[in-house]
Amino acid sequence: MTEPAKLLELKGVSVHFGGVRALTNVSFSARPGEVRAVIGPNGAGKTTLFNAITGYVRPTAGAVHFRGEQIQGLSPHVISARGVRRTFQNGGLFGEMTVLENVLTGLHTRTKSGLLGTLLGGRRARSAERESVAYARELLKLMSIEELEDRPAKDLSGGQQRMVEITRAMSTGAPLLLLDEPAVGLTPPVRDQLMAVIRRLATERGISVLLIEHAIDMVMKGADVIVVLNGGQAIAEGTPDEIRRNREVLDAYLGHA
Amino acid sequence: MSQEIAHGHETGRRPLPRRRSFPVGRAIAVAVVIGSLFIPLFTNEYTQYIVNLMLVYILVSVAFNVLIGNLGQLAFCNVAFFGIGAYTTGILMHHLGWPFWVAVLPSGFVGAAAGFLASVPALRGIRALYLAIMTLAFGELMRWVYIHSEAVTLGSTGLPVPRATFFGFALQTAADRFYVFLGITILVVLATSNLLKSKHGRAIVAIKNNELAAASLGIPTAHFIILAFLWSGFVVGIAGSMFAVLIGRVVPESFNLVELIQHFAMVMVGGVGSLPGAVLGAVTLTWAPELFRDFPGFEELFLGLLLVLILLFLPNGLISLVVRFIPDFKDKYYRD
Numbered sequence: 383m384t385e386p387a388k389l390l391e392l393k394g395v396s397v398h399f400g401g402v403r404a405l406t407n408v409s410f411s412a413r414p415g416e417v418r419a420v421i422g423p424n425g426a427g428k429t430t431l432f433n434a435i436t437g438y439v440r441p442t443a444g445a446v447h448f449r450g451e452q453i454q455g456l457s458p459h460v461i462s463a464r465g466v467r468r469t470f471q472n473g474g475l476f477g478e479m480t481v482l483e484n485v486l487t488g489l490h491t492r493t494k495s496g497l498l499g500t501l502l503g504g505r506r507a508r509s510a511e512r513e514s515v516a517y518a519r520e521l522l523k524l525m526s527i528e529e530l531e532d533r534p535a536k537d538l539s540g541g542q543q544r545m546v547e548i549t550r551a552m553s554t555g556a557p558l559l560l561l562d563e564p565a566v567g568l569t570p571p572v573r574d575q576l577m578a579v580i581r582r583l584a585t586e587r588g589i590s591v592l593l594i595e596h597a598i599d600m601v602m603k604g605a606d607v608i609v610v611l612n613g614g615q616a617i618a619e620g621t622p623d624e625i626r627r628n629r630e631v632l633d634a635y636l637g638h639a
Numbered sequence: 640m641s642q643e644i645a646h647g648h649e650t651g652r653r654p655l656p657r658r659r660s661f662p663v664g665r666a667i668a669v670a671v672v673i674g675s676l677f678i679p680l681f682t683n684e685y686t687q688y689i690v691n692l693m694l695v696y697i698l699v700s701v702a703f704n705v706l707i708g709n710l711g712q713l714a715f716c717n718v719a720f721f722g723i724g725a726y727t728t729g730i731l732m733h734h735l736g737w738p739f740w741v742a743v744l745p746s747g748f749v750g751a752a753a754g755f756l757a758s759v760p761a762l763r764g765i766r767a768l769y770l771a772i773m774t775l776a777f778g779e780l781m782r783w784v785y786i787h788s789e790a791v792t793l794g795s796t797g798l799p800v801p802r803a804t805f806f807g808f809a810l811q812t813a814a815d816r817f818y819v820f821l822g823i824t825i826l827v828v829l830a831t832s833n834l835l836k837s838k839h840g841r842a843i844v845a846i847k848n849n850e851l852a853a854a855s856l857g858i859p860t861a862h863f864i865i866l867a868f869l870w871s872g873f874v875v876g877i878a879g880s881m882f883a884v885l886i887g888r889v890v891p892e893s894f895n896l897v898e899l900i901q902h903f904a905m906v907m908v909g910g911v912g913s914l915p916g917a918v919l920g921a922v923t924l925t926w927a928p929e930l931f932r933d934f935p936g937f938e939e940l941f942l943g944l945l946l947v948l949i950l951l952f953l954p955n956g957l958i959s960l961v962v963r964f965i966p967d968f969k970d971k972y973y974r975d
Contacts, residue, residue, distance in 0.1 A: 436855065438851065458851070463857040467855065467856070470849075474855065476848035478847075478970075482973065486841060487841045488856050490842060491856075495837050495838055497839060511837060515973055
C-alpha cells in the first residue's frame, strides 16, 4: 500500500480562546476508507476540532499531520487544496447559485482556466470550463441528484442541501472529508440513506470520513470508529460496541449517577 | 440510491432540465450590437453625444456591479476610479500630447492600481457600512486632490482635453467617436462576461454567498477580492478615459457624490448582480433625463419618481422584467 496507514494524525491538539479551553490535548488518527464519528455533548469542542484541522482556527498547541506533512497554521484554502475538504454545520451552499454551479465551484482547483485566457475567451479556458461542467454533471448523476442541476441552492430541501454539499466537498476526489452534522434536521429514513451514501464513499472510493453527529443511533450503525469528546478532551475512542459499554461515556451523556 | 433525498417530499416535480440548443440571449446581444451600428444614421450631434455617454456609463455600471453585485461589497470607490481614469487621460493628452488611443490602456491600468488600493480595507476585514464610508472618503479625497494639484490638474478650471484621434484619424464628429467607443465597450463588456462565467467569476460570487465555504473549496479568497477590485478599477478607468474625450474638459466637479449616486442608481435600476441588468440600467438612466428636458424645473422630480417606481415594482431591477420573457438573461455563472 502506497498510502500511509495514517491519513490524518492529530498529536496533542489544544485550542484555547483566551481563558476558554475549547480543546485540550486531543490525539487520534484516521485511516483511508474509514468512517470515524466524533460525538459529544454540546460545547464539547467538536466543531472547534474540525476548525483546527481545516485551518479555520489555529491550534494553540500540538500538531496536525495530513499524509505525513504538518498542516496546522496553513490557510483553509491551502489545506483544502491539499485534500482535506469539509462541510459546514449550518449549511455552506452558495444560495444564489444553482446546484450545478455549486459543484462547479467545488471543482475550482481542478478547473485549469487561466485568467488572461478567460478574459480573452481563449479556446483552452473554454474547453477547461466545458470539461468541468461535464464532470460536475457526472458527479450529480453519481449521487442521483442530477435532476436538481438547475435549481437554485436556496430552494432545496434540507436533505437535498446536504447531498449537494457532500457532492461539492467530494468533487475533487479529496481523500479526507469532514462532515459537520450532515444529518441534522433530517427525518430518520432520509438520514439512513445519507449514511448509506457516506458508507459508500468510504468503502468504494477509499475516502476517509470524519463525521460530527448527534444522532447516536445513526453513528452506532454507520461508523467504524467513534471518538467521544467531552469538555474539550477526547475521553474515549473505539468501535461502536466498545463505546456503548464505556462507563465514562455514559457518565458524560447521562451525568454522574 | 438517494432518490428519496433527491426528491424530498415534493409533489409537483419539475421536468428534467432542458438543454436549449439555440442561444437566445447571445443572439439578441449580437442583434443589438449590429443594430447599434446604424444609430448614427438617425442622430444629430447632440443625440449622438447622449448615445456616446450611454456607452461610457455602460462600462461604469457593469464594473460597479462586479463589486457591489457579484462580490457583494459596499465599495463606493467607483467615482474615484472614474475620475482617476479621466484625469490620467487628460494629463497624458494635454501635458504629454499623447493621442487618445495610446492613453486609454494606461488610464485603465491606473484605474486598476486605484482598485488595488481600494481593496486593502476590504482585505483587512473592513466590510459593509465601514467599507462604504471608507470608499466614499476615497472618492472625496481624490476630488480634493484634483482641486489642489493645480500644477497638473489646473484645479477647478479643469483640464482641457484635445480632440481625440484613433490611429492617426481625428475623431471629428460624435459619430466618429461612437464607433471607437462602441468597439471598446463591446470588448470590455465581453471580457467581463467571460470573467463572470468562469471559475474566477464563480469564486467572486462564492465569496459573496459564503466566504468561509469558498475557502473550504480551495479558493484563495483574498486573491479574488483583489481581482474584483482590480478589474472594476480597470474598466471604470477606461470609462473615465472615454468620458474625458467625450466632455472635452476634465473638471473636479464631474466626480462628486451626486455622480456616484447616479452610478449606484444605474446598478440598482438595472438589477444588482446582473451584467445585462447593469447595461440596461446605464442605458435607461442616461436616456431618462432627456425625456424630461421639456419640463424645466421638474426634471429631478420626474427622475426621482421614476427611480422610486422602478424599485417599488421591480425590486430586482428592470432585468427581472426581461428575464420573465427571455430566461436566457438570468445570471448564469457557467458556460453551457
